Amino acid sequence: MNEEQxxxxxxxQRYLRDTYDFNSRRDMANSEQYISTTHWQAFAEMGWLAxxxxxxxxxxxxxMEEVALLSEExxxxxxxxxxxxxxxxxxxxxxxxxxxxxxxxxxxxVSGEKIYALAHQEPDTTADIDNLSAHAQxxxxxxxxxxxxxxxxxxxxxxxxxxxxxxxGQLALFLVPxxxxxxxxxxxxxxxxxxxxxxxxDMELPFSSLMARGDLARSAFMTxxxxxxxxxxxxxLGAMQAALxxxxxxxxxxxxxxxxxxSFQALQHRMANMLIQIxxxxxxxxxxxxxxxxxxxxxxxxxxxxxxxxxxTARKVTQEAIQLHGGIATTDEYVVGHYFKxxxxxxxxxxxxxxxxxxxxxxxxxx
Amino acid sequence: xxxxxxxRLEVRQFLEASLxxxxxxxxxxxxxxxxxxxxxxxxxxxxxxxxxxxxxWPEEYGGPGWDIHQRYIFQxxxxxxxxxxxxxxxxxxxxxxxxxxxxxxxxxxxxxxxxSGDDVWCQGYSEPGAGSDLASLKTTAERDGDHYxxxxxKIWTSLAQHSNKIFCLVRTxxxxxxxxxxxxxxxxxxxxxxxxxxIVSLDGQVEQCQVFFxxxxxxxxxLVGDENDGWSVAKSLLEFERGGHNFTIDIKKxxxxxxxxxxxxxxxxxxxxxxxxxxxxxxxxxxxxAMALEQTELRIKGSFxxxxxxxxxxxxxxxxxxxxxxxxxxxxxxxxxxxxTPYFPEGLDxxxxxxxxxxxxxxxxxxxxxxxxxxxxxxxxxxxQRNIIAKQILKx
Numbered sequence: 186m187n188e189e190q191x192x193x194x195x196x197x198q199r200y201l202r203d204t205y206d207f208n209s210r211r212d213m214a215n216s217e218q219y220i221s222t223t224h225w226q227a228f229a230e231m232g233w234l235a236x237x238x239x240x241x242x243x244x245x246x247x248x249m250e251e252v253a254l255l256s257e258e259x260x261x262x263x264x265x266x267x268x269x270x271x272x273x274x275x276x277x278x279x280x281x282x283x284x285x286x287x288x289x290x291x292x293x294x295v296s297g298e299k300i301y302a303l304a305h306q307e308p309d310t311t312a313d314i315d316n317l318s319a320h321a322q323x324x325x326x327x328x329x330x331x332x333x334x335x336x337x338x339x340x341x342x343x344x345x346x347x348x349x350x351x352x353x354g355q356l357a358l359f360l361v362p363x364x365x366x367x368x369x370x371x372x373x374x375x376x377x378x379x380x381x382x383x384x385x386x387d388m389e390l391p392f393s394s395l396m397a398r399g400d401l402a403r404s405a406f407m408t409x410x411x412x413x414x415x416x417x418x419x420x421x422l423g424a425m426q427a428a429l430x431x432x433x434x435x436x437x438x439x440x441x442x443x444x445x446x447x448s449f450q451a452l453q454h455r456m457a458n459m460l461i462q463i464x465x466x467x468x469x470x471x472x473x474x475x476x477x478x479x480x481x482x483x484x485x486x487x488x489x490x491x492x493x494x495x496x497x498t499a500r501k502v503t504q505e506a507i508q509l510h511g512g513i514a515t516t517d518e519y520v521v522g523h524y525f526k527x528x529x530x531x532x533x534x535x536x537x538x539x540x541x542x543x544x545x546x547x548x549x550x551x552x
Numbered sequence: 553x554x555x556x557x558x559x560r561l562e563v564r565q566f567l568e569a570s571l572x573x574x575x576x577x578x579x580x581x582x583x584x585x586x587x588x589x590x591x592x593x594x595x596x597x598x599x600x601x602x603x604x605x606x607x608x609w610p611e612e613y614g615g616p617g618w619d620i621h622q623r624y625i626f627q628x629x630x631x632x633x634x635x636x637x638x639x640x641x642x643x644x645x646x647x648x649x650x651x652x653x654x655x656x657x658x659x660x661x662x663x664x665x666x667x668s669g670d671d672v673w674c675q676g677y678s679e680p681g682a683g684s685d686l687a688s689l690k691t692t693a694e695r696d697g698d699h700y701x702x703x704x705x706k707i708w709t710s711l712a713q714h715s716n717k718i719f720c721l722v723r724t725x726x727x728x729x730x731x732x733x734x735x736x737x738x739x740x741x742x743x744x745x746x747x748x749x750x751i752v753s754l755d756g757q758v759e760q761c762q763v764f765f766x767x768x769x770x771x772x773x774x775l776v777g778d779e780n781d782g783w784s785v786a787k788s789l790l791e792f793e794r795g796g797h798n799f800t801i802d803i804k805k806x807x808x809x810x811x812x813x814x815x816x817x818x819x820x821x822x823x824x825x826x827x828x829x830x831x832x833x834x835x836x837x838x839x840x841x842a843m844a845l846e847q848t849e850l851r852i853k854g855s856f857x858x859x860x861x862x863x864x865x866x867x868x869x870x871x872x873x874x875x876x877x878x879x880x881x882x883x884x885x886x887x888x889x890x891x892x893t894p895y896f897p898e899g900l901d902x903x904x905x906x907x908x909x910x911x912x913x914x915x916x917x918x919x920x921x922x923x924x925x926x927x928x929x930x931x932x933x934x935x936x937q938r939n940i941i942a943k944q945i946l947k948x
Contacts, residue, residue, distance in 0.1 A: 198749075238775065258719075308891075308911065309911065310817065310818045310819070311818070311819045311820070311825065313820050315821070316818060316819075316821065316822050335890065335909075336891065336894065337891075338891040371893050371909055373895060373909045374894075374895045375893045375895050376893060376894075376918050376922070377893070381894060381909075418914075441683060441688070442685045442688075451935070452935075481899070502712070504925065506926070507929075508929065508933075508934065511683050511933065512708050512760075512926070514754075515753055515760075515899065515923075515926045515929065516753060516924060517752040518751075520920070522925075525754075525925075525938065528753065529885065530893050531919070532885075533889040537889055539828065539831060540820070542830060543820065543830070
């Protein structure tokens with residue numbers, strides 16, 4: 186780890202340890218606010234929201250490796266604020282070379298003043314990019330877009346949606362304000378304590394809302410997807426590591442049959458297996474981030490591999506964490522089940538495990 | 553020779569006529585072993601009027617006198633028709649236990665009220681410090697004339713907030729080895745000194761409670777079995793808890809649900825998710841596991857019917873049944889993908905009529921996935937079941 190990375194990690198660990206304890210996080214998750222503006226502002230002041238952007242956008246020019254460092258800490262503390270959704274995912278699209286967007290939007294995103302989120306997933310479908318029902322057509326003074334989007338992460342706090350739709354048979358990306366005429370936003374809470382929204386739209390938008398189409402839209406989307414996958418994988422890595430740490434602590438303290446649970450060899454082996462699997466994930470996520478930052482040819486294949494491995498491991502590790510705790514882990518007031526719920530939500534965010542697996546096979550066989 | 557086809561038809565016709573749309577809705581929206589409380593009780597009263605509230609009970613106590621195959625058919629048809637579940641603590645657990653260990657007075661006073669649903673019982677076994685190691689329990693009952701004075705606490709007491717009665721394991725002798733100093737005690741839950749704290753579960757709902765006892769006076773006549781003989785009474789109850797359930801019926805229902813979900817989701821190329829070879833293979837493999845479980849349950853049923861005792865095989869079935877059921881929860885999660893994310897508890901209330909952000913086919917998926925993690929914890933953890941197999945079958 187270089188000096189800059191160490192500083193980033195130190196500041197993240199310090200801030201989250203001091204301000205992001207589980208009980209205040211739980212109160213926030215149960216409130217009607219969805220996220221803390223205080224935290225969001227603090228994230229902006231510490232530069233976290235400007236991290237992955239180039240200096241031309243007022244950013245710090247960090248790569249995916251640094252994003253992953255921060256995401257992992259967010260995973261450990263179950264952070265509710267939408268850094269991944271807005272900064273990493275929407276930010277990746279808005280700053281992709283060739284994507285047409287007013288610079289004021291990038292300023293608002295980088296400063297954290299406005300929140301942006303991808304609205305791609307549609308009801309009753311997987312997130313397959315070729316399987317969109319939402320469609321756009323040219324009309325007199327702009328474009329008419331019709332369709333439905335569902336389960337948009339951070340949707341309840343989003344100011345601008347990046348909406349995917351088919352335009353003349355091609356993928357197109359639109360930037361749509363939450364209060365656009367003809368757009369209905371249904372906001373709700375999610376099982377992992379965050380927010381989401383469903384969108385129903387039949388709206389006329391100016392030409393300027395079309396950010397990209399065709400090959401450009403597709404490559405902006407795929408680049409965004411790689412970054413989303415690695416951000417989510419790093420967060421899941423943090424969550425499962427915290428789940429293991431919590432389990433180890435608990436089994437040391439919990440006495441049954443006259444001795445601590447941690448002294449039973451059968452349980453020691455299970456915790457050892459959790460550690461082994463987490464370390465394998467850590468290796469893959471790290472390698473994929475470095476490959477992506479270096480622009481290596483195998484970056485996407487590594488990214489997909491990380492997605493598949495992390496998704497199954499996070500599921501298994503957090504399930505084991507609950508099982509090794511027993512009843513206490515099935516309660517809302519105990520932290521370990523919340524790691525389980527968070528990694529479950531991350532499984533299908535932007536890209537499902539199965540889509541990653543199929544794309545991995547495609548890439549492997551094409552090589 | 554019973555005509556099972558005719559019996560199945562009779563059950564089906566009864567269910568068709570008696571299950572109101574509201575009750576079916578409650579059954580459909582069930583996300584744990586318990587359905588909506590009021591719906592469960594309403595259904596129990598309907599079954600009681602027909603004489604079918606306790607399928608496993610002998611006729612002398614108000615059971616229908618069915619053989620093991622009829623009971624299986626009844627359970628299966630109820631599940632298929634989306635009947636709400638019947639609360640197990642009275643009918644499945646305490647009733648059979650009193651038939652075996654209760655005094656005449658207990659049998660005549662308590663058993664009919666279990667059957668009618670006039671009394672709702674909850675189970676006070678686990679304590680904060682006594683889970684897998686149940687025998688280490690510390691709630692005490694000290695003899696004081698014709699009363700016991702009870703102090704301590706019980707946890708994971710399902711539905712205590714809806715119950716008017718509780719059966720508990722209490723310590724009546726501290727000076728012997730743990731198992732030898734335990735007694736089985738019945739109490740009214742509104743006795744002075746009893747307080748109930750609801751516990752919010754990981755799915756945001758309240759099903760479990762912690763119950764506190766402070767100088768609670770319980771008549772000595774509420775003892776079941778002999779003083780200090782509660783452990784053997786309790787062990788037989790755990791066998792009822794483990795053996796009285798046919799996992800195959802639930803799992804077949806889950807399988808049908810996953811298939812339906814996977815047909816409703818369009819995957820790559822717009823084709824149903826069920827045609828996705830990755831997903832389809834996983835589902836087929838789980839189905840094969842379910843077939844192995846079904847044949848094992850049939851073997852056990854055969855041994856019961858022949859007057860045998862499956863013994864520790866019920867531990868095998870509990871371990872496999874709960875873990876396989878969890879595997880189907882995961883397949884459901886995989887099938888519906890992102891539709892698991894909305895947290896919309898209103899939609900799980902059978903009386904709710906309104907818009908929900910979750911499609912019908914995914915309403916219960918995440919809550920079921922979360923709640924069913926406890927299936928390998930309650931009623932003896934997956935680890936305890938393996939201890940029993942190691943000890944009783946492998947003689948280790």
